[in-house]
Amino acid sequence: MGDVVEMLGAGLAPGVVVTDPEVMAAYARDMASFSAVGDPLAVVMPRTVEDVQHVMRTATAARVPVVPQGARTGLSGGANAVDGCIVLSLAKMDRILEIDPVDRVAVVEPGVVNAVLSRAVAERGLYYPPDPSSWEQCTIGGNIGTGAGGLCCVKYGVTAEYVLGLDVVLADGRLLSTGRRTAKGVAGYDLTRLFVGSEGTLGVVVKAVVALRPAPPQQLALVAEFPSASAACAAICTIMERGHVPSLLELMDGTTIRAVNAMAQMGLPESTEALLLAAFDTPDPAADLAALGELCTAAGATEVVPAQDAAESEMLLQARRLSLTALERVSTATMIDDVCVPRGRLGEMLDGVAAIAAEYDLTIGVCAHAGDGNTHPVVCFDAHDPDESRRARESFDAIMALGLELGGTITGEHGVGLLKKDWLARELGPTALELQRGVKAVFDPLGLLNPGKVF
Known part of the structure; x- marks a missing residue:
């Protein structure tokens, strides 16, 4: 394999190919638990499209696997190294190449961090909506690879709806351009959408044209406390049925609330079993919040607290932003599930997760993008306890089975990776799996x- 490293280095600048064991160990995995990790042959950090082409041509000639990576913030093992692979980190291809306020597009390299792009376009009065929880670290290339979502999905949709065109290096080193930068375009098969969510299994994204929107008004938020998850989910159904379009609609169950209280002393009532957070970025958000608050009260909310300004809104939303961090402190390890169900069955999903937690004698907190039915049950367990680790994995599978039983999907935004590929086969069925x-x-x-990965 030393020949492969020499072949890589022959066409790349000094320092692009890294074989230091400690560095390679740092690039060997993402943030998923229970996912196998191999030993890479080398880590390559390209700066140009030509660098990536050289890597893929070398890999094809030597029949060496390649694992593309973004920031490794994924939660499915999709960026994990396999034995003898080339880890291809796109993090250093991080230029914003263009921001066009007329066509409302940005052209970016894959290593651009989501938050960096969002702030750059905001300076031009524009808005890039997809906002995963890891937006301060995750990259646009990684977002494209997993089809990432975020808090704003209920109104603005997911990454796939903002990717207009791609430049992709194929396995044999050829460069493919897909899509467009025009407002409309239906020529040929939609290869752009095919690459979004493909988790680096079809090609390596080296450039993306993403759609932008005019910057919306400053949003205002509201928090509603409920005595049960089912009451909160009933309120969510009513909100959507009545035609409201919040810019954010998030849910935390009682387990998550108590974890946040323990970490941040936020003073949330311990008797609250569900916390619903909503926001509007409409011309009159206060009026929209008032109408939504009435629906929450009618559904059984014990208290409804609307914000008066942006600072109060941020304070109210802080509990949701702390959810995952707080649950990570409950035990030595967590597994974060990503099951999406029809909105009308969200209450059944939360009640079912509570029953699974009791059956397996584990702490499982749920935070959710409630407006689109995307739940994130977080299984907390002691990684040093073999029996508890076994129960954690079994509970994780039970949650996915529940999601499918309720007409949902095994992943709404985190991807399949290694962690869920057996479950993908169950969801798709043999015919769809064969075609994919x-x-x-x-x-x-x-x-x-x-x-x-994936299959």
Whole structure:
């Protein structure tokens, strides 16, 4: 394999190819638990499209697998190294190439951090809506790879709806351009959408054209406390049925509330079993919040607290932003599930997760993008306790089975990776799985790109 490293280095600048064991160990995995990790042959940190092409041509010639990576903030093992692979980190391809306020697009390299792009376009009076919780670290390339979502999805949608065109290096090193930068375009098959959510199994994204929106008004938020998860979910159903379009609609269950209280002493009532957070960025957000607050009260909310200004809104939303961090402090490890169900069955999902927590004798907190039915049950467990680790994995699977039983999907935004590939087969069924494997074979006939992931 030393020959492969020499072949890589022959076409790249000094320092781009890294074989230091400690560095390679740092790049070997993402943030998922229970996912296998291999030992890479080398880590390559390209700066240019030509660098990426050289890597893929070398990998094809030597029949060496390649694992593309963004910031490794993923939660499904999709960026984990396999034995003898080239880890291809796109983090240093981090330029914003263009911001066009007329066509309302930005052209970016894959290593651009989500928050950096968001702030850059905001300076031009524009808005890039997709906002994963890890937006301060995650990259646009990673967001595209997993089809990431975020808090704003209820109104603005997910990453796939903002990717207009891509430049992709294929497995054999050829450069493919897909999509467009025009407002409309339906020529040919939609290869751009095919790459979004493909988790690096079809090609390596080296440039993206993403859609922007005019910056919305400053949002105002509201918090409603409920005595049960089912009451909060009933309020969510009514809110959506009545045609309200909040810019944010989030839910925390009682377990999550108590974890946040323990960490941040926020003073949330311990008797509250569900906290609903809503926001509007409409021309008259106060009026919209008042109407939504009435619906919450009618559904059984014990208290409704609307913010008066942006500072109060941020304070109210702080509890939701702390949810995952707080649950991580409950035990030595967590597994974060990502099951999306129809909104009308959200209450059944939360009640079912509570029953699973009791059955497996584990702490499982749920925070959710309630407006689109995307739940994030967080299984807390002692990684040093084999029996508890076993129960954690079994409870994780039970939660996914529940989601499918309720007509949902095993992942709304985190991707399949290693963690859920067996469950993908169950969700898709044999015919769809066969066709998807056929698509993979067209783009990557040697199976070199992110092998063992997704399928």
